[in-house]
Amino acid sequence: MNDAVEIEILEKRAAPGGKALPTLRFLTCGSVDDGKSTLIGRLLYEQQLIHEDQLAALERDSKKHGTVGPNIDFALLVDGLEAEREQGITIDVAYRAFSTANRAFIVADTPGHEQYTRNMATGASNSDLAVLLIDSRKGLLSQTHRHATIVSLLGIRHVVLAVNKIDLVGYDQAVFEKIAADFAAFAAPLEFATCVAIPISARFGDNISQSSQLTPWYRGPSLVAYLETISVEEDRSSLPFRMPVQWVNRPHLDFRGFCGTIASGEIRPGDEIVVALSGKLTRVERILTADGDLDVARTGDSVTLTLADAVDIGRGSVLAAPQARPDVADQLAANLIWMSDEKLAPGRSYLMKIGTRTIPVSVTKVNYRLDVTTLAQHPAKTLGLNEVGFCNLAATAPIAFDPYAENRVTGAFILIDRFSNATAGAGLIAFGLRRATNIHPQDLTIVKEARARIKHQRPAVLWFTGLPGAGKSTVANLAEQQLHARGVHTILLDGDNIRHGLNKDLGFSAADRLENIRRVGEVAKLMTDAGLIVLCAFISPFAAERQMVRDILAPGEFIEIFVDTPIEQCMARDPKGLYKKALAGEIKDFTGVDQVYEAPKTPELVLGQGDATPQQSSARVIAYLVERSYVERFDDSGDWSI
Amino acid sequence: MNSRVSPHLRQLEAEAIFIIREVAAEFARPVLLYSIGKDSGVMLHLAQKAFYPGKLPFPLLHVDTTWKFKEMIAFRDATAARLGLDLIVYTNQEGLRRGISPIASGSALHTQVMKTEALRQALDKYRFDAAFGGARRDEEKSRAKERIFSHRSAAHAWDPRNQRPELWRLFNTRIKPGESMRVFPLSNWTEQDVWEYTAAESIPVVPLYFAKERPVVDRDGMLIMVDDERLPLKPGEKPRLERVRFRTLGCYPLSGAIRSDAATLDDILAEMHDANTSERQGRLIDHDETGSMEKKKREGYF
Numbered sequence: 026m027n028d029a030v031e032i033e034i035l036e037k038r039a040a041p042g043g044k045a046l047p048t049l050r051f052l053t054c055g056s057v058d059d060g061k062s063t064l065i066g067r068l069l070y071e072q073q074l075i076h077e078d079q080l081a082a083l084e085r086d087s088k089k090h091g092t093v094g095p096n097i098d099f100a101l102l103v104d105g106l107e108a109e110r111e112q113g114i115t116i117d118v119a120y121r122a123f124s125t126a127n128r129a130f131i132v133a134d135t136p137g138h139e140q141y142t143r144n145m146a147t148g149a150s151n152s153d154l155a156v157l158l159i160d161s162r163k164g165l166l167s168q169t170h171r172h173a174t175i176v177s178l179l180g181i182r183h184v185v186l187a188v189n190k191i192d193l194v195g196y197d198q199a200v201f202e203k204i205a206a207d208f209a210a211f212a213a214p215l216e217f218a219t220c221v222a223i224p225i226s227a228r229f230g231d232n233i234s235q236s237s238q239l240t241p242w243y244r245g246p247s248l249v250a251y252l253e254t255i256s257v258e259e260d261r262s263s264l265p266f267r268m269p270v271q272w273v274n275r276p277h278l279d280f281r282g283f284c285g286t287i288a289s290g291e292i293r294p295g296d297e298i299v300v301a302l303s304g305k306l307t308r309v310e311r312i313l314t315a316d317g318d319l320d321v322a323r324t325g326d327s328v329t330l331t332l333a334d335a336v337d338i339g340r341g342s343v344l345a346a347p348q349a350r351p352d353v354a355d356q357l358a359a360n361l362i363w364m365s366d367e368k369l370a371p372g373r374s375y376l377m378k379i380g381t382r383t384i385p386v387s388v389t390k391v392n393y394r395l396d397v398t399t400l401a402q403h404p405a406k407t408l409g410l411n412e413v414g415f416c417n418l419a420a421t422a423p424i425a426f427d428p429y430a431e432n433r434v435t436g437a438f439i440l441i442d443r444f445s446n447a448t449a450g451a452g453l454i455a456f457g458l459r460r461a462t463n464i465h466p467q468d469l470t471i472v473k474e475a476r477a478r479i480k481h482q483r484p485a486v487l488w489f490t491g492l493p494g495a496g497k498s499t500v501a502n503l504a505e506q507q508l509h510a511r512g513v514h515t516i517l518l519d520g521d522n523i524r525h526g527l528n529k530d531l532g533f534s535a536a537d538r539l540e541n542i543r544r545v546g547e548v549a550k551l552m553t554d555a556g557l558i559v560l561c562a563f564i565s566p567f568a569a570e571r572q573m574v575r576d577i578l579a580p581g582e583f584i585e586i587f588v589d590t591p592i593e594q595c596m597a598r599d600p601k602g603l604y605k606k607a608l609a610g611e612i613k614d615f616t617g618v619d620q621v622y623e624a625p626k627t628p629e630l631v632l633g634q635g636d637a638t639p640q641q642s643s644a645r646v647i648a649y650l651v652e653r654s655y656v657e658r659f660d661d662s663g664d665w666s667i
Numbered sequence: 668m669n670s671r672v673s674p675h676l677r678q679l680e681a682e683a684i685f686i687i688r689e690v691a692a693e694f695a696r697p698v699l700l701y702s703i704g705k706d707s708g709v710m711l712h713l714a715q716k717a718f719y720p721g722k723l724p725f726p727l728l729h730v731d732t733t734w735k736f737k738e739m740i741a742f743r744d745a746t747a748a749r750l751g752l753d754l755i756v757y758t759n760q761e762g763l764r765r766g767i768s769p770i771a772s773g774s775a776l777h778t779q780v781m782k783t784e785a786l787r788q789a790l791d792k793y794r795f796d797a798a799f800g801g802a803r804r805d806e807e808k809s810r811a812k813e814r815i816f817s818h819r820s821a822a823h824a825w826d827p828r829n830q831r832p833e834l835w836r837l838f839n840t841r842i843k844p845g846e847s848m849r850v851f852p853l854s855n856w857t858e859q860d861v862w863e864y865t866a867a868e869s870i871p872v873v874p875l876y877f878a879k880e881r882p883v884v885d886r887d888g889m890l891i892m893v894d895d896e897r898l899p900l901k902p903g904e905k906p907r908l909e910r911v912r913f914r915t916l917g918c919y920p921l922s923g924a925i926r927s928d929a930a931t932l933d934d935i936l937a938e939m940h941d942a943n944t945s946e947r948q949g950r951l952i953d954h955d956e957t958g959s960m961e962k963k964k965r966e967g968y969f
Contacts, residue, residue, distance in 0.1 A: 121811055286684075376841070
């Protein structure tokens with residue numbers, strides 16, 4: 026046999042085992058007619074995965090259903106269901122596997138039509154990269170915004186903007202660059218790790234596998250070349266060890282193995298692990314597989330562990346690294362994507378499947394509905410099909426979890442309708458609302474009541490909310506001075522100061538505003554744990570975010586103080602000249618100008634009405650605290666009487 | 668898990684094991700549909716790995732149309748004996764009495780009665796609530812949208828408009844009494860993956876996959892092997908010996924052979940790199956019309 030031929034065949038054969046990068050799972054999304062299915066058909070065609078008999082059927086079908094005249098309509102190859110074909114719309118997620126010489130791919134082709142958002146979320150949940158298709162002639166549409174938001178929400182960190190149908194705009198560089206720039210501006214707050222734009226024509230194959238001669242101004246790689254080389258490893262191996270137990274293997278009395286797929290991190294025989302809910306510690310003895318024992322098992326491996334001690338573990342238990350344990354709570358806040366025709370019913374019992382555990386839960390509150398096109402938050406009582414909302418949930422027992430942003434396996438759940446058994450919603454956990462169990466008992470030897478007692482006070486958060494310029498900081502400052510003088514232990518958290526330090530990484534998008542308040546709430550909670558009276562002065566325009574802070578604190582600790590200065594007065598004062606700038610359009614999203622302020626409905630205290638001076642307002646705050654025994658009454662405090 | 672397979676196959680293996688364990692944990696009476704083919708072989712191998720060092724916590728079911736290749740039946744029985752499997756063989760006796768056969772009744776009716784209806788009867792008889800199938804998404808267009816956990820009504824019907832979204836690996840396994848789930852652990856595998864894994868793991872396969880001189884006749888452009896005397900020959904027709912093999916196995920009068928010299932797994936893999944027809948081409952049932960697989964699925968065919 027000819028040597029050269031032999032080598033060539035060997036190289037071909039060696040390729041699948043020798044691919045340097047792991048399989049890339051990606052999704053394609055775009056609006057109707059952007060050409061997603063055509064793109065995937067083209068990818069399969071160019072990797073020669075369309076066989077002669079399929080091609081013959083395709084040519085026959087192209088004549089019958091095709092929309093591209095005499096050319097082969099690649100979309101027909103991937104639009105599977107008859108009904109879809111007749112409507113000309115992809116209505117469900119289609120999965121295709123293909124590989125090039127350098128990498129294996131699994132692509133989820135997800136529908137772009139508005140009412141099928143749930144399918145896009147489905148495809149995104151198992152993908153590490155998204156290819157967003159845009160029609161060069163149309164530019165960015167509201168659906169592009171929606172898709173980018175959902176992709177970001179589902180934790181995808183890598184985006185390719187495929188600017189398709191570049192042939193139909195005459196391969197015009199300016200058109201491409203404008204779309205790329207528009208998208209970069211929109212996507213900035215979504216914080217993708219990588220985001221590149223590639224001009225393509227799925228129909229004619231420009232910049233799909235080969236760089237196109239017709240776009241000489243484009244110097245980047247073709248789409249396939251880019252996908253072959255991008256590293257999307259979020260490196261779950263470097264996260265703390267997590268393994269939800271799937272199955273307890275007991276072939277005989279002398280063997281008890283715990284089966285599961287490692288969600289993150291790695292594990293070795295001898296490593297200490299903790300059962301997340303019970304806090305029981307033990308060590309890994311062996312890591313079994315049918316191919317022999319392992320010295321180390323990594324993220325994604327399906328293994329069976331035996332443990333050093335007889336610890337109570339069953340399906341649903343989460344085994345974890347003791348030095349970095351998952352959160353444990355029975356109440357949590359999460360983004361919910363609603364997937365059922367039947368609206369979310371707050372208070373109704375649904376089944377939550379999280380990891381390998383299924384547990385009854387109810388949604389206690391919809392904090393807001395997120396407009397995934399504009400990122401605006403709208404008040405809502407429920408969620409309908411394809412709506413996304415930030416909700417509080419209560420479970421019937423504590424759950425072990427990680428925030429979804431940190432771990433896509435242990436931070437995700439689905440909600441199942443208990444009557445229809447439909448998958449009604451998908452959830453991404455943001456944080457726990459209250460610690461449910463004391464898995465670190467040593468932490469609780471000194472409780473916050475004890476810390477507060479030696480200070481002769483009850484911890485509380487005084488939350489000053491109101492328009493910019495209402496006088497929140499002024500009153501809070503005065504109140505703190507007066508409390509300090511009485512020997513009360515206090516701390517003042519001021520919006521501007523926090524933004525210069527703890528929250529200097531945050532901007533003013535709706536998501537960042539929420540995160541800003543969430544962090545302040547958590548800090549305030551820590552301070553109350555220390556027994557302090559915490560004064561917070563934040564515009565905090567949304568009722569939902571103030572409620573969120575109220576929810577993470579113990580009952581009676583959150584004192585909402587509405588500094589209700591009329592907007593005309595705030596504008597007249599304008600201590601920082603901000604209203605002037607906002608009215609001139611120099612500042613966007615300015616509360617009171619182009620951003621609503623949701624006034625508290627039932628605040629504990631309302632200040633600022635009429636002609637009250639800051640001194641009078643501050644005195645009312647002190648009086649409130651004294652009346653309700655947060656601070657002790659002093660007989661010699663006459664100086665501070667009103 | 669082991670170093671013989673590529674990272675790509677390792678990922679697919681780990682995913683399939685996860686799916687198989689999930690079914691064993693969440694269903695009362697699962698069953699593995701064993702068709703004797705290469706996909707079934709991989710699925711069985713993965714299931715054994717999933718529960719090692721324990722035994723399979725569910726039985727295997729083979730729906731026997733009585734028209735399978737003789738070598739398939741021999742391989743099936745040898746495999747069950749070698750691995751100590753709990754194997755159920757089910758045949759639609761009523762169909763046999765009615766004289767249904769691929770010769771007399773045509774491929775469509777034969778498949779409907781002896782495969783589709785037989786499967787339903789068996790699932791009902793043994794009250795199985797979950798059935799593993801070896802189907803892959805790359806086999807046919809309509810399967811690209813099939814779920815890994817595919818819900819079936821009490822009448823075993825598949826409703827493409829009412830499938831549950833599948834997010835992450837959080838499979839919704841809830842069903843009502845009488846309903847069932849079809850589960851496809853090899854959904855994300857391709858034909859090439861199956862062969863590469865079979866080779867890497869040394870999984871035994873039916874010898875019909877390897878080229879050998881076999882007696883064949885030409886039927887509508889397909890090479891049909893004369894496996895027994897039931898295949899009617901045209902007047903004067905004599906089976907001729909050709910070096911052939913099969914890419915998919917089923918009822919012998921419905922399975923087209925391909926001319927090939929591929930006598931080993933490596934040969935098969937090399938042949939696949941040059942192949943220009945899809946594996947289902949050798950199946951008569953798919954040729955009836957476009958969308959025919961989808962129609963059969965709605966009726967309960969696998």
